Amino acid sequence: MEVRRVLIVDDEAAFTSLVKLNLEKTGRFTVCEVNNPTKALVAAREFKPDITLLDVIMPGQDGGQVLAELRAAEFVDLPVIFLTATLTQRGLHERDDQIDGVPFIAKPVEPKKLINRINEVLANS
Amino acid sequence: MEVQTTIRRLCCNLASGFQNTNLPWMLNGPNCMAATLLNALPDQFYVKDLQSRFVFVNTTTATYLKKTPPEIVGKTDIDFFPSSLASQFLAEEKLLLISGQPVINREDWWQDANGNTHWELTTKVALSDETGAIIGLLGTNRDITDRRTAQTQLQKLNIDLARSQVELLAAYDHLKQTQAQLIQAEKLESIGRLAAGIAHEVRNPLATLLMGLGFLKGSLPAQQPLTGTVLNDMRDAVHRADAIICELLDFSSPRQLDLTDEAVSVLAERALVLVRHELGHRRIEIMRKFTPDLPVQRVDRIRIEQVFVNLLINAIHAMPAGGQLTVRTGQNQTGAVMAEVCDTGPGIAPELLKKVFEPFFTTKKVGAGSGMGLAMAKTIMTQHGGDLTLTNQSEGGVCARIIFNNKKEADHGS
Numbered sequence: 001m002e003v004r005r006v007l008i009v010d011d012e013a014a015f016t017s018l019v020k021l022n023l024e025k026t027g028r029f030t031v032c033e034v035n036n037p038t039k040a041l042v043a044a045r046e047f048k049p050d051i052t053l054l055d056v057i058m059p060g061q062d063g064g065q066v067l068a069e070l071r072a073a074e075f076v077d078l079p080v081i082f083l084t085a086t087l088t089q090r091g092l093h094e095r096d097d098q099i100d101g102v103p104f105i106a107k108p109v110e111p112k113k114l115i116n117r118i119n120e121v122l123a124n125s
Numbered sequence: 126m127e128v129q130t131t132i133r134r135l136c137c138n139l140a141s142g143f144q145n146t147n148l149p150w151m152l153n154g155p156n157c158m159a160a161t162l163l164n165a166l167p168d169q170f171y172v173k174d175l176q177s178r179f180v181f182v183n184t185t186t187a188t189y190l191k192k193t194p195p196e197i198v199g200k201t202d203i204d205f206f207p208s209s210l211a212s213q214f215l216a217e218e219k220l221l222l223i224s225g226q227p228v229i230n231r232e233d234w235w236q237d238a239n240g241n242t243h244w245e246l247t248t249k250v251a252l253s254d255e256t257g258a259i260i261g262l263l264g265t266n267r268d269i270t271d272r273r274t275a276q277t278q279l280q281k282l283n284i285d286l287a288r289s290q291v292e293l294l295a296a297y298d299h300l301k302q303t304q305a306q307l308i309q310a311e312k313l314e315s316i317g318r319l320a321a322g323i324a325h326e327v328r329n330p331l332a333t334l335l336m337g338l339g340f341l342k343g344s345l346p347a348q349q350p351l352t353g354t355v356l357n358d359m360r361d362a363v364h365r366a367d368a369i370i371c372e373l374l375d376f377s378s379p380r381q382l383d384l385t386d387e388a389v390s391v392l393a394e395r396a397l398v399l400v401r402h403e404l405g406h407r408r409i410e411i412m413r414k415f416t417p418d419l420p421v422q423r424v425d426r427i428r429i430e431q432v433f434v435n436l437l438i439n440a441i442h443a444m445p446a447g448g449q450l451t452v453r454t455g456q457n458q459t460g461a462v463m464a465e466v467c468d469t470g471p472g473i474a475p476e477l478l479k480k481v482f483e484p485f486f487t488t489k490k491v492g493a494g495s496g497m498g499l500a501m502a503k504t505i506m507t508q509h510g511g512d513l514t515l516t517n518q519s520e521g522g523v524c525a526r527i528i529f530n531n532k533k534e535a536d537h538g539s
Contacts (some may be wrong), residue, residue, distance in 0.1 A: 015329065
């Protein structure tokens with residue numbers, strides 16, 4: 001089975017390292033952690049991810065700005081999932097789990113649910 | 126001229142009252158002092174004979190009738206007043222001249238040719254000669270038009286004042302209500318600001334905890350079931366904390382309504398299905414009293430289901446030892462579609478009824494409820510232009526009633 005490359009951009013280092021542990025334990029992912037959003041583009045160019053998990057509220061640069069930077073560079077079609085602590089699934093419409101067309105997951109999230117969502121987005125891309 | 130003689134005698138009799146005052150000059154001349162005195166009166170004074178003809182009028186009477194005394198003497202009221210009024214005066218005087226029954230301080234009004242209303246205070250008494258035979262009448266009229274006008278104005282002002290007072294009280298009530306709403310709105314706004322901050326600061330560590338617990342659970346050797354149970358309990362605690370923050374977030378940032386035409390009874394039924402697990406082993410009998418063919422309501426289905434779910438859960442929690450849960454739909458007297466969720470629990474203490482819609486207010490034990498259910502349900506109903514009220518039933522238990530805005534429905538239908 002192909003190992004998918006996941007870039008996670010989140011200022012919570014403890015969170016990103018645990019995401020990395022959970023994802024890599026399945027043997028189906030390899031994860032690159034970025035805790036400083038201003039370094040996301042450089043890391044993406046180096047790591048060449050299949051998918052990016054992007055925190056929304058971060059100091060320095062928010063998730064939206066990081067995404068705009070990636071899209072303006074060579075990552076026009078890179079699948080992205082927003083991670084956010086300030087929205088609830090119920091807060092948006094039941095059938096709508098996207099922010100401005102970008103899929104999102106509300107934190108906290110069970111590892112299994114996160115993996116399912118990554119697989120779902122990768123399958124649709 | 127018997128009447129004139131009598132008048133002169135009368136005047137002199139009146140004047141005789143002044144004899145001790147050392148003013149003999151007042152008695153001299155063709156006009157005795159009494160006539161001078163009568164002319165100085167601010168009230169009208171007149172004497173009439175048995176045919177109601179004026180025999181004597183004082184200056185005030187002449188001024189009032191806009192004539193000179195000689196132009197008046199010998200004439201009757203017919204020459205000065207509208208004929209219907211004059212006839213009335215003459216008839217009344219005829220009676221007086223026969224019976225001797227006086228008219229004392231009677232308020233009369235009449236309208237002149239220009240349409241102005243005049244008010245007078247009338248006194249008329251019979252005038253008799255030495256033998257006691259009635260020979261005419263004495264009359265005095267006081268112009269009370271100004272007083273009556275002032276009285277009418279005062280009455281009008283009093284009515285205006287009473288009306289103003291009612292309006293003032295209503296305005297005061299409205300102001301108090303608005304103030305309460307403002308305080309509530311400000312509270313909610315503060316909660317909104319607080320919620321986003323709390324969510325970010327609390328849910329991020331919760332996310333780390335949940336990821337860590339997930340990893341530990343997956344790494345656990347099979348022979349450590351107790352550790353597995355501990356990890357599950359910790360995971361449940363994380364979800365509980367998250368649920369509270371989710372409710373706070375949903376409450377503080379209500380999304381736009383997604384309006385569709387819905388049957389309220391169907392939404393109530395769906396909510397009953399959703400709360401099945403809450404019923405558990407409680408011996409609760411569910412009574413459905415749905416009114417068929419109610420007008421459909423333009424509502425956000427998910428939000429109204431949420432209102433029903435919150436009300437049903439409260440009702441179920443109010444009856445831990447079992448009871449009867451009644452869900453009713455219908456229309457109130459104004460035709461607005463409404464629904465009720467009633468329990469047979471202990472009810473709510475009257476002093477707490479005012480607080481139940483406040484965010485975080487709860488009577489449930491820690492962990493059993495966030496205190497956001499009714500606050501959110503009320504907000505959702507207000508968003509729909511409707512309302513939610515809670516009352517203790519006389520037969521016991523609480524009845525939560527939601528009312529939909531039938532105006533919106535009517536607008537939609539037109």
